[in-house]
Amino acid sequence: MNLSYSAAYEDFRAQVRAFLDAAWTAEDRSRHGGNEVLIGRIARPDERVTEFRKQAIEAGYLYRNIPREWGGGEQSFDPLKSAIIREEFKRARAPREMVGQGPSMLVFTLLEHGTLEQKSRFIRDTLLGKLLWCQGYSEPGAGSDLASLRTRAELDGDCWVVNGHKIWTSNADEADWMFALVRTEPEAPKHDGISYMLLDMKTPGITVRPLRQMTGESDFNEVFFDNVRVPRGALVGERGKGWIVSRSTLKYERALIGDTDINRRTLDGMVMLAQAVERGGKPAIQDPVIRGKLMEMECRLAAAEFHSMRLLTMQARGQDAGLPAMVPKLYGTQLTYDIARLAMDIMGDGASLAPGESNAPAMGMFVHAYLWSLGILIAGGTANIQRNIVAERGLGMPRDPAQKR
Amino acid sequence: MEFGLSQEQVALADTVRRYLSDNCPGERVRAVMESESGHDAEFWRGLMDLGIGSLAVPEEHGGLGAEFLDLALVSEEMGFACAPGPFLASSLATIAIAAGDDDAARKKWLPLLASGDAIGTVAIGEAGSRWDASEVAARVADDRLDAIKPLVPYASLAAVHVVAVSENGGAALYLAETEAGGIETTALSGNDRTRRLDAVEYRAVPARRIGGAAAFEKVRDAALVLIAADAFGGARRCLEMARTYALQREQFGQLIGSFQAVKHQLANLAVELEPGLSLWWYAAHALDRIPEHSARHAAMAKAHLCDLFDRAARDSTELHGGLGFTWEFDLHLWLRRSLFDRSFFGDSHYHRARAASLAGW
Numbered sequence: 001m002n003l004s005y006s007a008a009y010e011d012f013r014a015q016v017r018a019f020l021d022a023a024w025t026a027e028d029r030s031r032h033g034g035n036e037v038l039i040g041r042i043a044r045p046d047e048r049v050t051e052f053r054k055q056a057i058e059a060g061y062l063y064r065n066i067p068r069e070w071g072g073g074e075q076s077f078d079p080l081k082s083a084i085i086r087e088e089f090k091r092a093r094a095p096r097e098m099v100g101q102g103p104s105m106l107v108f109t110l111l112e113h114g115t116l117e118q119k120s121r122f123i124r125d126t127l128l129g130k131l132l133w134c135q136g137y138s139e140p141g142a143g144s145d146l147a148s149l150r151t152r153a154e155l156d157g158d159c160w161v162v163n164g165h166k167i168w169t170s171n172a173d174e175a176d177w178m179f180a181l182v183r184t185e186p187e188a189p190k191h192d193g194i195s196y197m198l199l200d201m202k203t204p205g206i207t208v209r210p211l212r213q214m215t216g217e218s219d220f221n222e223v224f225f226d227n228v229r230v231p232r233g234a235l236v237g238e239r240g241k242g243w244i245v246s247r248s249t250l251k252y253e254r255a256l257i258g259d260t261d262i263n264r265r266t267l268d269g270m271v272m273l274a275q276a277v278e279r280g281g282k283p284a285i286q287d288p289v290i291r292g293k294l295m296e297m298e299c300r301l302a303a304a305e306f307h308s309m310r311l312l313t314m315q316a317r318g319q320d321a322g323l324p325a326m327v328p329k330l331y332g333t334q335l336t337y338d339i340a341r342l343a344m345d346i347m348g349d350g351a352s353l354a355p356g357e358s359n360a361p362a363m364g365m366f367v368h369a370y371l372w373s374l375g376i377l378i379a380g381g382t383a384n385i386q387r388n389i390v391a392e393r394g395l396g397m398p399r400d401p402a403q404k405r
Numbered sequence: 406m407e408f409g410l411s412q413e414q415v416a417l418a419d420t421v422r423r424y425l426s427d428n429c430p431g432e433r434v435r436a437v438m439e440s441e442s443g444h445d446a447e448f449w450r451g452l453m454d455l456g457i458g459s460l461a462v463p464e465e466h467g468g469l470g471a472e473f474l475d476l477a478l479v480s481e482e483m484g485f486a487c488a489p490g491p492f493l494a495s496s497l498a499t500i501a502i503a504a505g506d507d508d509a510a511r512k513k514w515l516p517l518l519a520s521g522d523a524i525g526t527v528a529i530g531e532a533g534s535r536w537d538a539s540e541v542a543a544r545v546a547d548d549r550l551d552a553i554k555p556l557v558p559y560a561s562l563a564a565v566h567v568v569a570v571s572e573n574g575g576a577a578l579y580l581a582e583t584e585a586g587g588i589e590t591t592a593l594s595g596n597d598r599t600r601r602l603d604a605v606e607y608r609a610v611p612a613r614r615i616g617g618a619a620a621f622e623k624v625r626d627a628a629l630v631l632i633a634a635d636a637f638g639g640a641r642r643c644l645e646m647a648r649t650y651a652l653q654r655e656q657f658g659q660l661i662g663s664f665q666a667v668k669h670q671l672a673n674l675a676v677e678l679e680p681g682l683s684l685w686w687y688a689a690h691a692l693d694r695i696p697e698h699s700a701r702h703a704a705m706a707k708a709h710l711c712d713l714f715d716r717a718a719r720d721s722t723e724l725h726g727g728l729g730f731t732w733e734f735d736l737h738l739w740l741r742r743s744l745f746d747r748s749f750f751g752d753s754h755y756h757r758a759r760a761a762s763l764a765g766w
Contacts (some may be wrong), residue, residue: 001474001690002407009406080406271766285766288758295757298764299684299709302702306683309408317409327679330672384669390676391668395648398663 003309005080013084016061020092023055029093041219042100042171045129049095053128061085062097063127066107071124079315100171102126102133106179109196113237113245118198122177136166136180136199136223137246144385146181147190147243151225153182153197155232160184160197162205162228172208172221175201185240196242198234205229215355215371260304263332266339266369267301269362270294274346277361284346297339304331323394330386333376340370408683410478418478424455425486431735434599437489438738443601444490444562452492453521461499466515468503473627477634477689484638484714484746487738489599491524493631494558498525501567501578501624505616510580514565526563527624528554528605529750536751538576538621541569543607550581550612553605556749560603561590568607569621570614576621579612586610597745599738626692626699628750629707633685636710636746637678639739640717644674646736647721654726667724674720681710701763708753708760714743 005013032049045053056062057073064082066072075081089096097103107126110119125131142149151164162182172178178199185193199206205228210218237245274285274294284290307327314321343366344351353360355368377383391397410418428451437445452458460476462468476496483492499518502510502525517523530536531543532555543552552568560566566581566588581588587610590603648671651662661667688706691698718740722729729736747753 001409001411001472001686001694003690003694005406083406275766285761291761291766292754292757294766295705295708295761295764298760299705299757300680302687302705303680303684303709306408306687307680309406310683310686313407313409316406323675324679327676330676331680334676384665387669387672387676388665390672391662395668395671395675397648397651397668397671398660400663400665 005084009080009084012081013088016085016088017092019056019059019061020088020094024052024092024094028052032093032095042098042132042174044132044174045095045098050128050130053095053098056094057127061089063103066111066123066127070111070119071127079312083312098127098129100133101135101179102131102177105135106133109179109236109245113196115233117233118236122198131177132171132175134169134172134175134178134201134221134223136169136178136182138168139165140167144382147194149181149183149194151180151182152186153184153195153230155184156229158232159229160232160234162197162199162225162230164225166223166225167211167220169208169221169223170219172201172223173210177201178223179236181242181246184235184242188240191243192240194242195239196236196245197230198236199228199230203228203230213375215368215375260301260308260328260332263301263304263336263339266336266343266366267294267297270297270339270343270346270366273343273362273366277346277348277350279348284348290342290346293342293345297335297342300331300335300338304328304335307331323390326386326390326394329380330383330390333373333383336369336376337373340366340373343367344370408686410474414472414475414478417475418482420455421457421479421482422485424451425482425488429486429488431738434487434489434735434738438598442562443598444559448488449490449521452488452490457492458495458499458521459519461496461503462515462519463503466503466511466519468515468519472690473630473692474686474689476627477630477685480631480634481638481641484635484640484742485642487599487639487642487735487742491526491559491562491600493600493628493635494526494563495521495524496631497527497624497628498563498565498567500627501527501620502565502580502615504620504623505578505580506620507580507613507615510613510615514580517564523564524559524562525565525567526557526559527628528552528557528560528566528568528607529625529628530554530556534751534755536625536755538569538618538625539574541571541576543568543570545570545579545612545614548611548613549609550579550607551609552607554607555604556593556602557590557605558603558749559601560588560605561592561601566605566607567615567624568612570612572617575618577614577618578616578620578624580615581607581610581612595745597741599742600745622700623692625750626688626703629703629756630685630688630692632746632750633688633703633706633710636714636743637681637685639742639746640678640681640710640714643714643717643721643736643739644671644678647671647674647724650725650728661724670720670724674717678713678717681713685710701760704756704760704763707750708756711743711747712753714739714746718743 060073060075063072064075068074139149153160153162180197181194182197183193184195205226207224209222211220211222212218275283277284279287347361350361355364357364392399459468460471464470502514518525564583568579569576570579587608589606593602595602654661685706688702691702728734
């Protein structure tokens with residue numbers, strides 16, 4: 001155990017700071033608020049942000065695991081340096097890597113399975129946020145059992161003709177392109193009939209309809225395909241191999257949703273809320289039950305924070321984390337819900353007021369967080385699917401016979 | 406930045422695990438449980454020969470001067486094996502004497518505790534679940550100790566007692582030797598028969614002051630982290646037993662581990678338990694290196710891990726079906742251990758409330 005960084009790493013930290021002092025000014029810091037959105041809407045970066053990202057990539061601070069040839073920072077694997085960069089960029093409120101399914105999922109799929117042309121056409125612009133992507137996976141009849149998807153693509157001359165219906169598509173209204181799973185071999189067993197396809201969202205026949213979620217806002221969409229003609233070369237990887245092509249990136253999304261920062265911000269905010277809100281004429285935080293519940297959340301969150309330090313160390317040592325690496329998503333999303341749920345108790349009758357209502361404690365932001373916390377229990381694989389994964393891959397329980405693979 | 410164990414620490418944990426897996430099977434645990442003293446001298450000698458007694462003893466007194474985390478790792482293994490005996494009691498006495506400022510006491514007792522030739526114990530809490538320094542009622546006047554301590558581990562075996570005594574509204578630590586007389590112990594029937602408790606009355610026992618508030622805090626925080634580590638080890642064992650059973654037991658023509666209800670119960674437990682490890686690792690590290698966090702994180706680790714141990718024992722019992730409810734099957738040994746861990750040195754509600762105050766809430 002040694003929780004400080006060695007001199008070499010502290011030198012590296014100083015370099016990062018010097019870079020940020022020069023490249024990201026005080027004015028930039030006050031104008032831009034970082035980029036922490038994990039699900040929901042992704043903003044198109046302005047020119048100043050893109051300019052900064054180019055410099056940061058050039059310096060090797062962003063997209064370190066992506067070759068320079070394709071617009072990445074290309075650095076040798078060093079999770080401690082990555083952690084330092086994350087810390088310092090956060091401190092300087094500087095933009096880090098683009099969030100969203102383009103940079104976090106599609107890019108890695110293209111690096112592994114894409115053609116030269118696909119790589120050069122898409123990766124660089126995706127990393128800079130010039131191209132925004134949406135993910136066409138879920139369908140009304142294909143959620144946890146994704147491989148049962150029915151959106152089909154049939155070859156007609158030089159084109160695929162796509163018909164079907166995708167749902168829960170974040171950013172479909174803003175996105176330039178979609179990467180999608182479509183059924184190209186209707187006769188094959190379900191996993192073998194799927195291909196991974198790239199579609200230009202401006203193609204005629206694509207209709208995007210906003211989907212209103214329980215928060216009252218529309219952060220997702222439905223996408224309808226009506227005889228959409230897509231060039232034959234739009235597949236990534238082999239025809240019929242789309243399931244395998246898509247696999248590595250789902251894993252990545254799960255890791256992403258396990259981030260502890262958001263829970264930390266919510267819990268710290270809630271402690272302040274409990275100090276401000278009154279119950280029985282005293283601050284709610286003096287209520288022994290509330291106090292104990294808050295500390296229970298603090299214990300669970302602290303455990304998650306130290307656990308991610310442990311995972312970082314395992315990674316730096318080149319150890320295979322196994323079960324510990326499968327934990328954060330389920331643990332973190334459950335905790336997000338429990339924390340937000342506790343906020344409802346802390347607010348007392350204030351929890352009856354809606355987000356945005358000025359009479360509500362903290363303008364109702366915790367109610368908003370509470371409603372959203374139910375969404376993140378589902379996004380990227382529902383909690384019950386996560387439990388199957390942990391039990392089967394982490395604890396060695398027999399695979400479900402209903403799932404062929 | 407390394408949030409992980411050193412190679413030496415991994416080797417230490419392996420050594421202890423091997424010793425316990427060879428020398429502490431269920432039959433031996435049960436034999437000790439049913440014995441008069443709750444202590445197996447031969448088993449204890451083997452543990453001491455591994456050097457466990459010297460971990461917390463500074464080098465100048467013939468010990469290893471190890472990090473506190475090393476001792477906590479041993480505690481985890483003891484919990485995993487449901488190892489019986491005065492490990493916790495004697496370790497805490499050692500830590501208290503080492504943390505104190507009485508050189509004569511250190512010279513006399515630390516080598517004896519390090520070798521395991523003497524067993525020590527600590528008498529801290531008082532009747533009515535009073536574990537705070539400010540709640541200690543024990544008094545010393547004219548170097549004579551008068552106190553009633555209702556829960557003292559292995560008091561009747563101990564050659565040396567470290568006793569919390571009231572001082573200026575807080576607590577100090579005094580050392581009393583059994584040889585001097587005046588220590589009256591009454592064996593209690595506890596839930597956990599692998600770690601015995603006595604009620605103790607100290608009547609005008611000659612006692613010397615070995616440390617003040619800092620030493621009291623050190624021994625309390627050390628106790629909380631050692632118990633948290635023991636609880637984690639016990640919880641890990643409960644999960645492992647449930648996992649093994651789910652892969653052996655067939656019902657409706659298939660392994661019960663293939664049912665989602667069973668899978669999900671196991672997954673929930675594993676996912677809650679795994680990050681708990683890092684919580685007590687950090688608390689153990691903080692005790693040596695991050696003094697501003699040591700009290701709060703020790704309290705957090707104690708509350709969190711003991712609650713998890715309770716849950717693991719409960720879930721594992723349920724997953725074992727009728728077998729888990731029998732006396733013959735060993736699982737209840739851990740369930741009983743969890744009752745000790747949760748309640749001894751203050752329960753989870755108490756430590757969460759303390760941690761909230763220490764966080765400045």
